[in-house]
Amino acid sequence: MSSRRExxxxxxxxxxxxxGLGISNWSRAIAQQTLTQDQLLQFDDFGNLTLxxxxxxxxxxxxxxYREPDTNIGVGEAAGRVPHVVGHAFQKMFGIAPGxxxxxxxxxxxxxxxxxxxxxxxxxxxxxxxxxAIRGARPNSILLDGGDTWHGxxxxxxxxxxxxxxxxxxxxxxxxxxxxxxxxxxxxxxxLIEKCNFPFLGANIYxxxxxxxxxxxxxxxxxGGLSVGVIGQAFxxxxxxxxxxxxxEYSFGIREERMQEVVDELRSQNVDLxxxxxxxxxxxxxxxxxxxxxxxVILSGHTHDAVPEPVLVGETIIIAxxxxxxxxxxxxxxxxxxxxxxxxxxxxxxxxDVIAPDAEMSSLIEEIRAPFKADLExxxxxxxxxxxxxxxxxxxxxxxxxxxxxKERDAEIALSPGVRWGASVLPGNITREDIHSVTSMTYxxxxxxxxxxxxxxxxxxxxxxxIFNKDPYYQQGGDMVRVGGLAYTIDPNAQxxxxxxxxRLLKNDALxxxxxxxxxxxxxxxxxxxEGPQIWDVVEEHIRKSDGALAPTKTSNISIKxx
Amino acid sequence: xxxxxxxxxxASASLAGLALLPMAVRAQxxxxxxxxxxxxxxxxxxxGADVTEGDAVKLTAPEIAENxxxxxxxxxxxxxxxxxxxxxxxxxxxxxxFSFGPLAAKQAAATRIRLAKTQDVVAIAKLADGSFVRTAAxxxxxxxxxxx
Numbered sequence: 025m026s027s028r029r030e031x032x033x034x035x036x037x038x039x040x041x042x043x044g045l046g047i048s049n050w051s052r053a054i055a056q057q058t059l060t061q062d063q064l065l066q067f068d069d070f071g072n073l074t075l076x077x078x079x080x081x082x083x084x085x086x087x088x089x090y091r092e093p094d095t096n097i098g099v100g101e102a103a104g105r106v107p108h109v110v111g112h113a114f115q116k117m118f119g120i121a122p123g124x125x126x127x128x129x130x131x132x133x134x135x136x137x138x139x140x141x142x143x144x145x146x147x148x149x150x151x152x153x154x155x156x157a158i159r160g161a162r163p164n165s166i167l168l169d170g171g172d173t174w175h176g177x178x179x180x181x182x183x184x185x186x187x188x189x190x191x192x193x194x195x196x197x198x199x200x201x202x203x204x205x206x207x208x209x210x211x212x213x214x215x216l217i218e219k220c221n222f223p224f225l226g227a228n229i230y231x232x233x234x235x236x237x238x239x240x241x242x243x244x245x246x247x248g249g250l251s252v253g254v255i256g257q258a259f260x261x262x263x264x265x266x267x268x269x270x271x272x273e274y275s276f277g278i279r280e281e282r283m284q285e286v287v288d289e290l291r292s293q294n295v296d297l298x299x300x301x302x303x304x305x306x307x308x309x310x311x312x313x314x315x316x317x318x319x320x321v322i323l324s325g326h327t328h329d330a331v332p333e334p335v336l337v338g339e340t341i342i343i344a345x346x347x348x349x350x351x352x353x354x355x356x357x358x359x360x361x362x363x364x365x366x367x368x369x370x371x372x373x374x375x376x377d378v379i380a381p382d383a384e385m386s387s388l389i390e391e392i393r394a395p396f397k398a399d400l401e402x403x404x405x406x407x408x409x410x411x412x413x414x415x416x417x418x419x420x421x422x423x424x425x426x427x428x429x430x431k432e433r434d435a436e437i438a439l440s441p442g443v444r445w446g447a448s449v450l451p452g453n454i455t456r457e458d459i460h461s462v463t464s465m466t467y468x469x470x471x472x473x474x475x476x477x478x479x480x481x482x483x484x485x486x487x488x489x490x491i492f493n494k495d496p497y498y499q500q501g502g503d504m505v506r507v508g509g510l511a512y513t514i515d516p517n518a519q520x521x522x523x524x525x526x527x528r529l530l531k532n533d534a535l536x537x538x539x540x541x542x543x544x545x546x547x548x549x550x551x552x553x554x555e556g557p558q559i560w561d562v563v564e565e566h567i568r569k570s571d572g573a574l575a576p577t578k579t580s581n582i583s584i585k586x587x
Numbered sequence: 588x589x590x591x592x593x594x595x596x597x598a599s600a601s602l603a604g605l606a607l608l609p610m611a612v613r614a615q616x617x618x619x620x621x622x623x624x625x626x627x628x629x630x631x632x633x634x635g636a637d638v639t640e641g642d643a644v645k646l647t648a649p650e651i652a653e654n655x656x657x658x659x660x661x662x663x664x665x666x667x668x669x670x671x672x673x674x675x676x677x678x679x680x681x682x683x684x685f686s687f688g689p690l691a692a693k694q695a696a697a698t699r700i701r702l703a704k705t706q707d708v709v710a711i712a713k714l715a716d717g718s719f720v721r722t723a724a725x726x727x728x729x730x731x732x733x734x735x
Contacts, residue, residue: 235659263653268653278650486729495650498727
């Protein structure tokens with residue numbers, strides 16, 4: 025038995041007790057309006073190196089509401105394991121009191137009520153305050169951004185990602201990995217990289233033609249005499265999940281052998297620590313941690329999971345830091361003689377009403393937003409209920425979008441991508457910025473086409489297998505395609521081709537006929553040359569037409585079986 | 588600094604052509620009458636000898652193909668004289684048989700193959716001692732669409 029693993033397990037215990045979120049005083053403190061920035065940042069310094077991790081902010085410069093999932097089904101070995109635990113089960117697993125700030129930050133129950141109590145989360149000016157405080161306490165620190173930073177908002181679309189690079193530079197990001205960044209197209213990615221004061225790492229990004237590495241795989245940092253190797257891992261399935269024609273020069277993939285090769289190369293250069301800045305998704309990272317030897321820390325991104333404690337696999341710890349700027353992870357490490365001997369971790373919740381905004385970052389954000397202020401703040405309509413997306417199946421925001429497609433594009437069936445990005449909206453005004461938060465992209469054309477029942481079933485089976493395949497290496501992350509006008513039953517544990525049954529048209533409850541053609545509207549097609557109005561215009565038009573406050577109708581009826 | 592072949596080639600004014608790999612590649616003759624099944628091809632390759640599963644032959648393939656029409660595959664088996672590569676679910680299962688001469692510095696080969704659908708790609712190597720070892724990799728061919 026490795027004594028090192030015992031050390032690490034001891035670290036896990038410390039993490040839970042001393043530095044985790046399980047501070048029961050919090051609830052009382054915040055209820056009494058006494059929760060302070062100092063309490064949120066409180067951390068007993070440990071070891072000789074600190075990693076700071078943010079990921080999947082999706083260009084949300086300002087604080088947001090973001091409801092965590094009510095459904096996140098794990099299959100195979102991942103069943104019942106984080107991050108596939110939600111709601112009250114999650115609260116129980118981590119000793120979180122219902123109604124507490126931790127419950128609000130990490131789980132969905134009572135979201136609307138708690139959102140009003142505890143306020144929005146995130147915002148780069150608050151993140152900047154946290155980063156500065158950690159750096160002040162820990163000169164030997166590295167700030168790492170897991171990617172999905174450049175995409176996801178009105179301003180990022182208008183500036184083609186440049187607003188985010190300015191923010192990253194000011195924040196002092198020291199390396200990033202990537203996914204949606206590539207949807208700006210190869211040329212734009214190259215232009216933006218030129219503007220970055222830090223490396224854009226991707227060990228698994230290859231030249232598609234020559235089948236050789238196309239980006240810097242890693243960077244070695246000298247921090248207080250420690251040599252720290254940081255490897256970048258881009259989202260492996262970019263050319264499959266997103267339009268390949270936007271970046272035809274590149275090939276991706278998990279490339280486990282390549283990861284091992286790069287780790288070995290770093291070890292041969294006698295680094296003291298190997299960190300993987302990953303955009304694999306949590307389950308893929310979990311599997312990779314058990315198969316690639318020599319990674320000390322995986323900073324995990326892509327699947328938007330906020331996990332309050334590190335997950336230990338062998339001698340590797342996996343840190344998952346949520347999304348949309350809701351959290352910043354601080355990981356203190358004790359590194360001795362080229363070995364990680366222990367750690368202390370805290371998933372810092374970015375409560376925007378408690379953390380003071382950093383003035384310098386606030387003014388940059390204001391400057392970025394100023395030219396678009398009128399557009400961003402345009403009130404398009406109202407909603408009478410919470411709009412959210414995250415979860416394995418349709419959220420209320422998806423219902424609004426699908427309903428809009430059905431009506432505005434005169435379709436029988438609507439398809440909307442099962443992405444995990446997009447902020448929630450509380451009952452009240454819906455602004456143009458809110459719509460962009462759930463629709464912004466470089467290929468947002470809303471198509472109208474005909475599809476046979478057989479094709480529709482094939483598409484849905486294909487997406488389901490990308491999410492519920494028992495082997496994480498075949499999972500692409502994301503959630504089930506959102507549907508409008510359809511009802512179906514899904515068995516996530518079934519084999520591909522037989523997960524979806526009882527596929528019916530909602531309006532007349534008739535079974536979908538494999539040979540019949542249906543009029544289908546949708547957006548975010550990966551096919552080049554897709555035509556149609558932009559989805560945000562379609563959704564805006566739909567919301568404007570609603571008489572009074574929007575009361576989203578349920579556009580799908582989905583039954584889950586076999587769990 | 589990252590040095591890429593694309594970069595080097597783009598920078599050089601004249602291209603002398605790529606060096607040939609030290610091996611002979613015999614693509615399957617598609618025009619030949621009835622298509623052999625995967626089992627028949629394996630039986631012919633091994634002469635009916637036992638085939639064991641093992642890591643003496645290594646097959647590298649993507650878990651999910653980015654383009655089913657051109658899937659990069661590589662095989663390696665130290666000391667092997669021949670490696671047979673099969674895509675059993677293709678209409679024509681034979682992909683390639685690589686033969687390595689005694690002067691081959693490395694018994695490895697890389698190519699790109701077309702996959703009609705999701706399937707196992709199989710590699711069988713004839714090792715130096717005449718024994719046969721097999722490995723397989725499942726490659727998924729998907730229509731793609733909605734990653735988050």
